[in-house]
Amino acid sequence: MKYLKKIINILLELGNDVYTNEKLKCHVSFRIGGPVRLFVVPYSLESFVKTIKLFEGNVRILGNGTNVLPKDDFMDYNILSTEKLTEIVFEKDLLVCESGLNLKRLCLYALQHGFSGFEKAYGIPGSVGGAVYMNAGAFGWETANLVEFVDVYDGNKIRRLSKSELDFSYRNSIFKKNKGLFILRVGFKIFEGDKQKIFLEMNDIIKKRVEKQPLEFPSAGSVFKRPKENFYVGSAIEKIGLKGFNIGGAMISEKHAGFIINYNNATSKDVKDIINHVKNKIYEAYKVNLETEIEIW
Ligand SMILES: Cc1cc2nc3c(=O)[nH]c(=O)nc-3n(C[C@H](O)[C@H](O)[C@H](O)COP(=O)(O)OP(=O)(O)OC[C@H]3O[C@@H](n4cnc5c(N)ncnc54)[C@H](O)[C@@H]3O)c2cc1C
Structure with a gap:
């Protein structure tokens, strides 16, 4: 004590x-x-x-x-x-953001200044650090597209890692493999764009999200990674009749089968039990091994 x-x-x-x-x-x-x-x-x-x-x-x-x-x-x-680490500054011709900055705020900041490139990130509810960590992406866009460098603390000193050192791939980066690297700041490339066009694209992206995703319930977004090109997990789960499947207070969303929602005080175990059930059923049906995109702590 x-x-x-x-x-x-x-x-x-x-x-x-x-x-x-x-x-x-x-x-x-x-x-x-x-x-x-x-x-x-x-x-x-x-x-x-x-x-x-x-x-x-x-x-x-x-x-x-x-x-x-x-x-x-x-x-x-x-x-x-990192919720209080939210500063944005210009460094030469880059936009440098602290790792706790919310992507929504970043997108709105880019819109306000007429920078294009961030439109498809609008609606991803994570922070800059979380987006870099898992190379978050949507609608064919991914975070790596715009990253120029990441300042990290490696347990000894602060270092600047260039993009080529970050090992970005689909929903992956060096940070997933090396838990001893802490993301401090991220330098993003910026491109001058037309504010009206940027605004319309962001609007369109949000409409698509509201239409397709169960945003009215707590969730962590898509639970599983796409295991291979052209294998869409949500559709595959839907085809084997698991939409609406529930355990305890957790359920496979009726709106988007790639999401597990917490619709009634779900426990972590409820969600994990659904994940295991889905993995088994997908393997039986398609001989495909699913991996989670979400991190289970
Ligand atoms: C409704 C909904 C929709 C979503 N849509 C999408 C989507 O379209 N595309 C997509 O890719 N994801 C999507 N997600 C998932 C999620 O928003 C992204 O993965 C996001 O990038 C996670 O960021 P975060 O700040 O919430 O990370 P957290 O959940 O807080 O953390 C995730 C991991 O990142 C690590 N991390 C975070 N910050 C740092 C740091 N500074 N240094 C080192 N490690 C760090 C954490 O330790 C943890 O291991 C969605 C989630 C929801 C709920």
Whole structure:
């Protein structure tokens, strides 16, 4: 107890908000998840780096929490949230964003300044750090298209990694393989565009999302990665009759079978049980192994 108090005091001095036993269900889009030991919110990149150093890298980073499924019970680890790291600046001809910046805000900022390239990211509810981590994408666009560099803290020092060092591929990057790299800032290329055209495209993208996705329920978006070209998981799940399949409070969405929704106080176990059921049924029907796109913590 004394030790915990001491750590909390150090964290406060480093420029953090600190919460003990904070439930992750309050911070993730699935609205599922039990308490964690310490939930720490740094005010600045400096505090972020110092806090990682204090914990010797033994922390989990939470961006907007839109791609994770935490456990129901107590999780014996510390979370560092990037929610307050949201600065945007120009550096030469690049737009440099702190990792906690919400993609929606980034898209609106780009619209306001007449920069095109971000339109298809509009509606992806994650942070810049989360988008780089998993090379988020939609409608044929992916984050890697615009990334020029990422500033990281590697546990020892801050380094600038160029795009060629980031190992981007479909829903993948170096950050998935190397958990000791923490994303601080991301430099994006910018292209001058026509504001009216950018606005119309963003509008169109949002309409498509509202039409096709069950945005009225908590979820973490598409649960599974596309296992191969032209294999659409949502359609495949629908074809084997699993739309609306439910366990406990979790259900395969009636609107988009690639989504599992939390429609009635679902537990992490409910969602995991559905994931395993879908994996088995898809394998039986198509001899295809599905992998999750969401991270199971
Ligand atoms: C309704 C809905 C629609 C969605 N649509 C799409 C879509 O169209 N396309 C798509 O690709 N995804 C989509 N997603 C999933 C999700 O929004 C994206 O994957 C997003 O990029 C996740 O960002 P995040 O900040 O929420 O990450 P989190 O869920 O907070 O974290 C995901 C992973 O990134 C790591 N991470 C986050 N920040 C950092 C950092 N600074 N340094 C190191 N690691 C970090 C975390 O540790 C974790 O491992 C959707 C989700 C929802 C709920």
